Amino acid sequence: MVHRMIEWSLRNRFIVLVMGAALFAWGVYSVKKNPIDAIPDLSENQVIVFTEWMGRGPQLIEDQVTYPLVTNLQGLPRIKYVRGSSMFGMSFIYVIFEDDVDVYWARERVLERLSTVSSTLPDGVTPQLGPDGTGVGHILWYTLDAPQMDLGEQRALQDWYIKFALQNVPGVSEIASFGGFQKQYQITVDPNKLLYYRLTVPQVINAIRTNNNESGGRKFELSDIGYIIKTSGYLKSTEEIANIPVANQNSIPVRVADVATVQMTGETRLGIFDQDGKGERVGGIVVMRYGENADAVITKVKERMKEVSKGLPEGVKFDIVYDRGELIRESVASIKNTLIEEMIVVSLVVIVFLFHWRSALSIIIQIPITIAASFILLNAFGISSNIMSLTGIALAIGVIVDNGIIMSENAYKHLAERYALWQEQQKTQ
Known part of the structure; x- marks a missing residue:
């Protein structure tokens, strides 16, 4: 031959x-x-299931969330094994598939199973899939150089403007934000005042929840003109929350301000991000989608950063702290x-x-x-x-x-x- x-x-x-x-x-x-x-991608073919139940300890998370999810995800086709990890307020499930399984097919199978498992979890607990990236998907880290803005304003700028702009870049799976403070309204209830007014914490929560709502009516036509009737009751300031009535006692309304303190603050943090020992920074991590060209994605992200920079407040600019493109x-x-x-x-x-x-x-x-x-x-x-x-x-x-x-x-x-x-x-x- x-x-x-x-x-x-x-x-x-x-x-x-x-x-x-x-x-x-x-x-x-x-x-x-x-x-x-x-570097070559040697990570396992996995799908991550993330569940958040803030305020609960690791043991409760393990018993009520992690264990039910792990046992119900065991029977998926072409699966190798399932790993579970519980921590304060969070649960992570790593579903490892065979190497030749398509990652998006695997995500669909996990999503189908989660739709049947959710009924066995506690109220308000909703598991969700992690990004369709790999263990080496972190291709770019950046921080915001904004000396004139506080950490809360920087995090809001990152979450509500920069993140959405960069996430539309082809090949990007997720923009993971880190650092700073996530603004929230915090209501600190005084137990002595609750006892004095004979109220409970659920009553306060229900009063705030029902007043932070918008309800619709109907369409009213008059003189060939249609009017949409609705009531807008979304809370916009701490003063509005403080003035919400919780109950009526002797024809006198008991407001939230009478039993609690309302303030604007940041969400509880488990850590901080410090850069070069010069103080805290706010930034994001660019996670590349599975099977994409890392060099091409990094180039597109940097081009989009130039466009996003035009809409940033004066004095705010990007500071790239990790760039795999150079490597x-x-x-x-x-x-x-x-x-x-x-x-x-x-x-x-x-x-x-x-x-x-x-x-x-x-x-x-x-x-x-x-x-x-x-x-x-x-x-x-x-x-x-x-x-x-x-x-x-x-x-x-x-x-x-x-x-x-x-x-x-x-x-x-x-x-x-x-x-x-x-x-x-x-x-x-």
Whole structure:
């Protein structure tokens, strides 16, 4: 079989050259389409289920949330195992699927099962899926350099303007905010005053909840004009909350301000983000979607940041604290230089030792064609151009050249023997 292939190649050299050129062109196209990253994605094929139940201890979270979810998610198809983790106010479930399972198919199966499990959880507890990213999906970290704004204003700017703008970038799964204070109305109830007015905490909660609402009426038509009737009762300030009546005693309303203190404050925090020891900062983490090109996504995010900066308050600007794009460029440039150096050195060694330019040329041509063709296989198997894959290609150059030298020396030897035999036959004649 091999002899016939060699014979056919020798008889159809032009076709072989055209096929080699086509393979090289296809390889160059694959190089441009291959996703680029600094490190390979070796994380497991997992779906994260996140559940929040603030104010509860880890043991209660484990018994009431984590355990029911883990036991009900066990029977999913093509699943390897399920891990659970409980902490103060939060529960994390890691559903690990087989490596060849499509991540979005896996998310659909988990979502279907969650729709039946929710009825067994406590009231107000709703599990939700984590972002469709991987363990190496954190590609960019940034903070806000805003010396004239307090941490609450910075967090509001991040959550209600910057986050939504950056999350629309193609390839971005989530913008995770961190740092600062999340503003909220806080009502501190005095138990002694509740006892004096003979009220309970649920009564106060119910009064505030019913007054922070909007109800609709009907459409009223008058003189061919339609009027929409509704009542708008959303609370807009601490004064409005303080003036809400809780109960009536002897025709005198008991307000929230009579039994509690209302103030604007930040949500309870479990940690802070300090940058370079200079104080707290507010920022976000860009999480890349599964299977995307890290280098392309980072470039698009930076372009969007330039557009978002035009709408920021005066004196506010982005400060990028972690950028995998720099690591990607340095890694790829290092491997690229190594490949070029190896190709040049190998070509010189082949020419010097063989000292036959046609044999050397046939070996040197194999190097770029084989390297370009390897990217076709990288795309076929979904492997990105990273440190490990490019290093493997660089190491394989020696094997490529060795095979070419052996074949060339073998062919040269047989041709020399045939030539010597032909000369002897000519002398005898």
